[in-house]
Amino acid sequence: MPEPIGWPDDPDSPPLLPASSLMVEDGLELLVPIEEDAGEMFSTVDENREYLREWLPWLDDVNSVDDELAMIRRIRDVKNFNWVYLIRRYGQFVGVVSLNWVDWDNRSFGLGYWVSESSSGRGIITKSCRRVIEHCFVDLKLHRAVIEVAVENHPSRAVAERLGLRLEGISKDREWLYDRFTDSVMFAITAPEWNVQSGGN
Numbered sequence: 001m002p003e004p005i006g007w008p009d010d011p012d013s014p015p016l017l018p019a020s021s022l023m024v025e026d027g028l029e030l031l032v033p034i035e036e037d038a039g040e041m042f043s044t045v046d047e048n049r050e051y052l053r054e055w056l057p058w059l060d061d062v063n064s065v066d067d068e069l070a071m072i073r074r075i076r077d078v079k080n081f082n083w084v085y086l087i088r089r090y091g092q093f094v095g096v097v098s099l100n101w102v103d104w105d106n107r108s109f110g111l112g113y114w115v116s117e118s119s120s121g122r123g124i125i126t127k128s129c130r131r132v133i134e135h136c137f138v139d140l141k142l143h144r145a146v147i148e149v150a151v152e153n154h155p156s157r158a159v160a161e162r163l164g165l166r167l168e169g170i171s172k173d174r175e176w177l178y179d180r181f182t183d184s185v186m187f188a189i190t191a192p193e194w195n196v197q198s199g200g201n
């Protein structure tokens, strides 16, 4: 496992690190990938290649099980902080929610996600993101959650809106997507705002 990288309020407490697994609900679980997951991850990505390629920039870099294996090894190196959770629905790998970055000094973090086409439309991503945001706010004491979405990616914008994040602005040419720049919408919510909308729970 990587070295701990977060610090709690009390400097005498042990350092914090995101959990390696999170239960979302019965039959829906988030798990940090292990090397044995590489084959299943690759076949799901490969089956959904065209669907995912519309909005995700990394599809051309994943062409074999070895590429997934390299990714799993890379994300376990804490210096390249990118905390990935595999979403397993009744054991089957159906997508990913990731902490793409954490700015520990300012206690903010950015979320990324995708779900296989056949598992979309069931609320899996909204529920999984909600669980990760709660974990970050409650257990890791982070303060601000950010989701950046291509302006025209309406299903992804709907996820941020369903979660109650606030639209903060548009970033021009935010992401290079194979052959063009795309503008992004930045959505965010702070921990106090999250507590209010979840009724203080």
Ligand SMILES: CC(C)(COP(=O)(O)OP(=O)(O)OC[C@H]1O[C@@H](n2cnc3c(N)ncnc32)[C@H](O)[C@@H]1OP(=O)(O)O)[C@@H](O)C(=O)NCCC(=O)NCCS
Pocket (backbone or CB within 6 Å): 051, 052, 055, 056, 112, 113, 114, 115, 116, 119, 120, 121, 122, 123, 124, 125, 126, 127, 148, 149, 150, 153, 155, 156, 159, 162
């Ligand atoms: C963006 C993406 C993850 C959204 O997936 P999704 O399945 O639409 O999102 P959710 O898991 O939140 O599901 C929402 C849908 O489930 C329905 N739903 C069912 N039960 C639900 C529940 N309990 N809670 C929320 N939504 C629920 C919603 O009504 C909605 O249906 P609709 O699309 O017909 O309106 C998916 O389109 C995707 O992977 N796209 C390609 C990659 C990508 O763009 N990633 C994001 C980059 S920023």
